[in-house]
Amino acid sequence: ILKDATTFFSRSIPHLATVIPAMDLIYKTLTSYSQNQKYCASIHAAVHLTKKTLNHYYELTDKSEVYHIAMVLHPQHKLSYFKNAGWTEEWINTA
Numbered sequence: 001i002l003k004d005a006t007t008f009f010s011r012s013i014p015h016l017a018t019v020i021p022a023m024d025l026i027y028k029t030l031t032s033y034s035q036n037q038k039y040c041a042s043i044h045a046a047v048h049l050t051k052k053t054l055n056h057y058y059e060l061t062d063k064s065e066v067y068h069i070a071m072v073l074h075p076q077h078k079l080s081y082f083k084n085a086g087w088t089e090e091w092i093n094t095a
Helices: 002-011 016-035 041-062 065-073 080-084 089-094
Strands: none
Touching: 002 016, 016 041, 016 065, 080 089
């Protein structure tokens, strides 16, 4: 998933409205890896550290209103993305 994200953001012309959905997809994928018992302990540890790093950068998007504004103004997303992603009403209203 990380290679796919790197390739996507390197090849195409990324815009801010794709950052949060991409981070959500990566987080969801990493969560499924962390819950899969077929992976050994070292893989689980690596996934845990990757999720921790991703959360750090996700929190940085909260400090910049630009990401939320880009999502709300994007014709495909608007506020529906936040609602579908399970954000609380307080977070949606802030966005």
